[in-house]
Amino acid sequence: MHNRPSRSVLACLLLAGFVLTACSGGTATSEVRGALTAIGSPIQSDPIGAWSNAWRKNNNATSLNYSPDGAVVGLDALSSGEAYFAALDAPLTPEQQARTTASCGPDGAFSVPVSITPIGVAFNMPSLRGLRLSRDVLAGIFSGEISRWDAEPIAVLNPDATLPDAEIIPVLPTEPSAQVKAATTYLSKSGAWSAGISNTWNKTDTSKSVKKNREIADEVDQTAGSIAFMDLGYIGSRFDTALLDFGSGFVRLSKDSVAAAVQEGETRVSETGVEYTLPETSEHGYSLGVVSYQAYCSTYKNAQLASLVRSWGNFVVSPDGQVATTFFASVASPSETALKESRRRIETIKESK
Numbered sequence: 001m002h003n004r005p006s007r008s009v010l011a012c013l014l015l016a017g018f019v020l021t022a023c024s025g026g027t028a029t030s031e032v033r034g035a036l037t038a039i040g041s042p043i044q045s046d047p048i049g050a051w052s053n054a055w056r057k058n059n060n061a062t063s064l065n066y067s068p069d070g071a072v073v074g075l076d077a078l079s080s081g082e083a084y085f086a087a088l089d090a091p092l093t094p095e096q097q098a099r100t101t102a103s104c105g106p107d108g109a110f111s112v113p114v115s116i117t118p119i120g121v122a123f124n125m126p127s128l129r130g131l132r133l134s135r136d137v138l139a140g141i142f143s144g145e146i147s148r149w150d151a152e153p154i155a156v157l158n159p160d161a162t163l164p165d166a167e168i169i170p171v172l173p174t175e176p177s178a179q180v181k182a183a184t185t186y187l188s189k190s191g192a193w194s195a196g197i198s199n200t201w202n203k204t205d206t207s208k209s210v211k212k213n214r215e216i217a218d219e220v221d222q223t224a225g226s227i228a229f230m231d232l233g234y235i236g237s238r239f240d241t242a243l244l245d246f247g248s249g250f251v252r253l254s255k256d257s258v259a260a261a262v263q264e265g266e267t268r269v270s271e272t273g274v275e276y277t278l279p280e281t282s283e284h285g286y287s288l289g290v291v292s293y294q295a296y297c298s299t300y301k302n303a304q305l306a307s308l309v310r311s312w313g314n315f316v317v318s319p320d321g322q323v324a325t326t327f328f329a330s331v332a333s334p335s336e337t338a339l340k341e342s343r344r345r346i347e348t349i350k351e352s353k
Contacts, residue, residue: 040074040087105299110273112342144204233330247281261285
């Protein structure tokens with residue numbers, strides 16, 4: 001309607017560009033060689049897979065082994081020298097940075113934002129489309145106070161909908177995760193939510209449990225009347241999602257609405273690295289998601305390793321790297337300001353003398 005190529009076409013063109021031009025993030029391909037070991041958050045498994053596939057096309061003397069054992073384990077491994085970078089769910093704190101000085105030199109490690117995983121509220125109720133759910137209503141659903149799809153608080157928000165007389169079944173993972181923390185942070189802005197912010201759900205009489213986040217989609221698909229907070233990558237075209245309110249009316253989850261929220265976010269640069277924060281309120285955007293980070297050493301033990309990590313980090317926050325994960329891993333990019341500051345910080349990685 002605007003005579004512009006679609007995002008998917010642009011992504012394909014850009015992907016072709018970085019394969020053909022051998023853009024490796026500023027380090028000559030002939031200089032980049034070696035094996036990277038990384039440990040960290042499960043939420044970065046798919047993005048790291050996409051980055052690795054694209055990065056290694058231009059650096060065929062490299063390899064990467066990633067273990068999604070958790071952000072805490074990743075930071076411990078970076079601090080002990082068992083990993084060359086860590087995938088985190090939050091930016092490094094000064095205290096965490098201080099723990100890394102033995103393995104990362106006197107300046108310790110630093111972290112940069114690398115991706116945003118949008119989180120939607122997916123449901124299995126085929127008769128409903130364009131469903132609006134406020135924070136207060138979601139707080140009632142996920143605390144067990146609202147247990148029917150035709151409950152009055154839902155009806156008030158959706159006066160034109162024919163709401164079914166059916167049970168609402170929240171599907172909750174038992175494993176702790178950054179996704180649950182993002183969801184409970186969103187719910188905590190409602191006075192109807194008393195459980196606070198946590199990386200684990202409180203089970204209710206109306207809920208159904210699964211062990212891991214990756215099991216949520218199948219459970220929702222198999223359970224009529226179910227509802228869950230879910231990563232955009234798992235939602236895909238499989239589920240409809242509720243329109244949520246971020247302060248200026250109800251917004252549908254989409255790549256465009258997430259991008260609109262990203263532009264309203266805040267970037268901060270400090271001694272511990274670069275921090276990017278999604279806005280709490282947004283006029284046009286959808287701002288529920290997890291901002292993921294990678295932590296690198298300021299100093300590595302030799303020039304080859306420093307070059308290897310610098311090449312990886314530069315590719316991850318480059319336009320080509322961000323296209324790769326947007327296209328193949330269903331994540332969004334931090335703001336251009338955040339990515340620019342991240343590239344600047346990554347370029348300071350050096351080898352010990």
